[in-house]
Amino acid sequence: MGSYLLKRLGQSVLTVFLTISTVFVLIRLAPGDPAAAYAGPLATTEDLARIRAAFGLDRSVVEQYLLFLKGILTGDLGTSYSFRSPALDVVLERLPFTITLALAAILITTVVAVPLGVWMARRADTTRELGANVVTIAGQSMPDFWSGIMLLTVFAVLVPVLPASGFATWGGLVLPAVTVAILQIALISRLVRSEMAKNLTAPYLTVARSRGVSERALVWRYAMTNSSIPVVTALGTRFASMLNGVVVVEVVFAWPGVGSLVVRALETRDYPLIQATVLVTAALAVTVQLLVDLAYPLLDPRVRLGKKVSA
Amino acid sequence: MSTTHPGPARVRRSEPRPSAVTAKHLARAKVTRQRRGSRLKLWAGLVCTLLVVIPVALARVLPLPGPDQQDLASRRLAPLVDGHLFGTDQLGRDLLSRVLHGGQVSLLVGLLAVVVSGVIGVVLGASAGYFGGWVDTVVSRLLEAQLSLPLLMMLLLVVALFGPSIPVITFVIAIAQWPEVARLTRSLVLVEREKPYVAAARVLGLHRFAILLRHVLPNVVKQASLVVLLLLAQAVLLESALSYLGAGPQRPFATWGRIISDGQDYITTSWWMVTLPGLVIVALVVGVNLLGDGLRDRARRRKVSTP
Numbered sequence: 248m249g250s251y252l253l254k255r256l257g258q259s260v261l262t263v264f265l266t267i268s269t270v271f272v273l274i275r276l277a278p279g280d281p282a283a284a285y286a287g288p289l290a291t292t293e294d295l296a297r298i299r300a301a302f303g304l305d306r307s308v309v310e311q312y313l314l315f316l317k318g319i320l321t322g323d324l325g326t327s328y329s330f331r332s333p334a335l336d337v338v339l340e341r342l343p344f345t346i347t348l349a350l351a352a353i354l355i356t357t358v359v360a361v362p363l364g365v366w367m368a369r370r371a372d373t374t375r376e377l378g379a380n381v382v383t384i385a386g387q388s389m390p391d392f393w394s395g396i397m398l399l400t401v402f403a404v405l406v407p408v409l410p411a412s413g414f415a416t417w418g419g420l421v422l423p424a425v426t427v428a429i430l431q432i433a434l435i436s437r438l439v440r441s442e443m444a445k446n447l448t449a450p451y452l453t454v455a456r457s458r459g460v461s462e463r464a465l466v467w468r469y470a471m472t473n474s475s476i477p478v479v480t481a482l483g484t485r486f487a488s489m490l491n492g493v494v495v496v497e498v499v500f501a502w503p504g505v506g507s508l509v510v511r512a513l514e515t516r517d518y519p520l521i522q523a524t525v526l527v528t529a530a531l532a533v534t535v536q537l538l539v540d541l542a543y544p545l546l547d548p549r550v551r552l553g554k555k556v557s558a
Numbered sequence: 559m560s561t562t563h564p565g566p567a568r569v570r571r572s573e574p575r576p577s578a579v580t581a582k583h584l585a586r587a588k589v590t591r592q593r594r595g596s597r598l599k600l601w602a603g604l605v606c607t608l609l610v611v612i613p614v615a616l617a618r619v620l621p622l623p624g625p626d627q628q629d630l631a632s633r634r635l636a637p638l639v640d641g642h643l644f645g646t647d648q649l650g651r652d653l654l655s656r657v658l659h660g661g662q663v664s665l666l667v668g669l670l671a672v673v674v675s676g677v678i679g680v681v682l683g684a685s686a687g688y689f690g691g692w693v694d695t696v697v698s699r700l701l702e703a704q705l706s707l708p709l710l711m712m713l714l715l716v717v718a719l720f721g722p723s724i725p726v727i728t729f730v731i732a733i734a735q736w737p738e739v740a741r742l743t744r745s746l747v748l749v750e751r752e753k754p755y756v757a758a759a760r761v762l763g764l765h766r767f768a769i770l771l772r773h774v775l776p777n778v779v780k781q782a783s784l785v786v787l788l789l790l791a792q793a794v795l796l797e798s799a800l801s802y803l804g805a806g807p808q809r810p811f812a813t814w815g816r817i818i819s820d821g822q823d824y825i826t827t828s829w830w831m832v833t834l835p836g837l838v839i840v841a842l843v844v845g846v847n848l849l850g851d852g853l854r855d856r857a858r859r860r861k862v863s864t865p
Contacts, residue, residue: 262702262703265703266703269712270712270715273712273715273716273719274715274719276719277715277718277719278719279718372588372591372592372595373591374591377595377598377599380595380851381599381602381848384844384847384848384851385840385844387847388795388840388843388844388847389836389839389840389843390795390798390799390802390815390818390836390839390840391799392798392799392802392815392818392819393798393818393832393836393839393840396818396822396825396832396836397832397833397836399825400825400826400829400832404825404826488709491709491710491711494710494711494714494803495710495799495802495803498803509711509714510714510803513714513715513718521715524711525711528711
């Protein structure tokens with residue numbers, strides 16, 4: 248257990264390190280000068296040189312990289328060019344909004360997708376299941392920016408019951424969360440369906456049924472417990488990828504999260520801000536993955552951490 | 559006396575043997591329902607896909623105004639007005655023509671991306687599965703790492719870096735998609751390499767690469783190719799998301815995501831500029847997904863019936 252945890256922690260740190268290093272190199276390869284973007288079109292060469300010196304961009308890339316690594320250890324990720332405040336603070340200020348959105352979306356997904364998947368599994372290969380199947384396919388076929396704009400038009404413009412953008416009230420959370428959830432519901436409910444269909448026809452379920460276990464317990468206690476590992480893994484992975492920024496949906500709804508922050512930072516070539524965002528979100532996503540892995544033994548007592556499951 | 563006895567000789571051959579199973583039962587049987595379901599999916603998918611693909615392919619031939627032909631006198635005309643089936647946009651360009659021409663780029667990028675990601679995925683997945691050892695370790699780590707990467711962020715970064723040209727965007731989408739193919743191929747090859755014919759080929763002294771290329775891969779490719787349609791659907795969606803964010807191909811024509819983001823500002827007054835291009839994307843992607851799903855169902859059933 249202890250050594251497994253250490254190994255996984257090491258892997259997580261390595262993943263974050265490689266990610267952030269890749270991003271560091273990539274943004275410096277990119278054309279476009281942050282000093283020019285910062286100073287505007289009227290800046291003189293001397294202005295640009297002064298700004299570059301102030302940003303530390305006149306140093307060599309290796310030197311910048313080492314300074315950056317040192318910054319990670321001391322918690323100083325530089326000053327954002329466009330916000331003129333510490334980049335880490337800017338990201339941490341936005342992070343709760345993305346976490347709120349991701350939590351709301353994953354909650355909606357779980358509440359809708361799991362019962363839907365179970366319903367589909369119990370009616371496997373009937374006409375009604377085919378109908379539900381087509382609906383989930385439609386759900387995973389809609390571009391999220393489009394379904395977002397459509398929801399926005401219907402519920403904020405035509406029938407103004409919900410705010411269109413931003414996060415002033417809790418009502419503002421509904422439309423973005425539903426938009427994110429549509430795709431996830433489609434994917435997760437199909438997974439639940441296939442896992443449950445496998446378990447509902449398993450011999451152990453027939454045995455349990457012959458012992459007089461109620462149908463509800465058969466589905467929710469017997470089959471669901473055995474389907475939970477793949478489902479929880481998928482939910483965790485989805486949640487982790489949402490923390491990496493639900494970029495498109497945040498842009499559509501002007502949601503003040505890290506996703507829309509990244510788009511802005513990329514446009515203004517705000518190096519410290521891009522780096523801080525990637526560092527924070529990658530670290531969070533890796534942590535969620537790790538927590539999901541650690542939860543396996545709780546879901547299935549056969550699992551011993553660090554060993555392959557022989558199910 | 560003997561003539562009234564219904565002997566076995568009097569039962570005609572053409573009559574079905576008496577059975578408790580009626581035609582009604584057969585029609586309700588699980589296998590029949592499954593087959594009906596997958597056939598329905600295949601047909602519906604084919605219709606939806608062709609409904610989009612044929613007009614897109616014929617965009618240049620159809621009697622439409624050019625996609626960039628502006629007519630400021632007929633700005634934001636509603637659909638069906640003045641012969642504009644999809645209406646016009648804020649610059650008086652024919653929306654249908656824009657959607658069809660943009661669709662050529664979207665589809666081209668999608669198809670190329672599937673080919674590239676398929677090749678990368680099959681090569682890496684097959685070598686990881688067949689050779690094992692450090693090759694497997696490296697590929698598996700890469701697969702895991704990509705799961706925890708901020709994918710869309712990286713894609714935007716690469717497009718910002720190399721410019722939004724068609725090859726760059728194709729490559730970027732392929733990079734996003736190869737793990738799926740690689741994971742599938744790897745697991746299929748892992749099963750395949752334990753089969754006796756591989757051992758036989760090894761005994762015959764064939765080179766490892768020859769066994770993998772000429773014997774293992776042909777047995778795997780058919781199953782692996784089932785994901786192609788699902789990948790195409792994802793590629794089209796990803797391309798539209800990138801172009802919505804302004805990182806899509808700019809030339810020769812604006813693609814679907816870009817058309818929608820252009821129309822977004824006019825959503826309250828001109829609903830069609832966002833709704834109709836979106837519906838075209840949905841129709842295509844639903845169609846491709848249904849086709850892929852139907853094919854997969856059918857393949858799964860075949861596998862069950864002929865072990």
